[in-house]
Amino acid sequence: xxxxxxxxxxCNMTNPSLEMAVIPAAFLSxxxxxxxxxxxxxxxxxxxxxxxxWIESGEARKILxxxxxxxxxxxxxxxxxxxxxxxxxxxxxxxxxxFLEGNRIER
Numbered sequence: 001x002x003x004x005x006x007x008x009x010x011c012n013m014t015n016p017s018l019e020m021a022v023i024p025a026a027f028l029s030x031x032x033x034x035x036x037x038x039x040x041x042x043x044x045x046x047x048x049x050x051x052x053x054w055i056e057s058g059e060a061r062k063i064l065x066x067x068x069x070x071x072x073x074x075x076x077x078x079x080x081x082x083x084x085x086x087x088x089x090x091x092x093x094x095x096x097x098x099f100l101e102g103n104r105i106e107r
Contacts, residue, residue, distance in 0.1 A: 047070070051094035060091045064100070 056064075058082075061071045074080050075089070080099050082091045 051092065051097060053093050054090040055093055055096075057082075057089040059092070060096055063096055 005052065057071065064071070066074070075082055080091060081095050082089055084090075
C-alpha cells in the first residue's frame with residue numbers, strides 16, 4: 001500500500017514512454033476546452049486572410065500550371081497584378097483567384 005511518497009507509486013513498466021499521470025478532472029476539462037478554442041482559432045482563418053497572402057512567383061506558376069515564359073508574358077501584358085523587389089516577384093493569392101475566375105469557361 002502506498003504511503004504517499006511519489007516514488008512508491010511508480011509503475012514498473014518496460015516502456016517508460018507509457019507512463020501515466022493522474023490529474024484532476026476539472027483541470028482535464030479546462031485543458032480540453034482550451035485545446036478546442038485553440039483548434040477553432042487555428043482553423044478559422046478567414047478567406048480574406050488567406051487571399052491577402054503574398055506568394056512568390058514560382059508558387060504562382062504552380063497554381064496556374066504555366067511555364068516560366070508564359071508567366072513572363074502574363075506579367076508583360078499586366079494580366080495579373082504583381083509586385084517586384086529586385087529580382088523577386090510576388091503576387092496576391094486573391095489576384096490569382098480573380099484571374100482564374102475571370103478566365104473561367106462555362107458549359
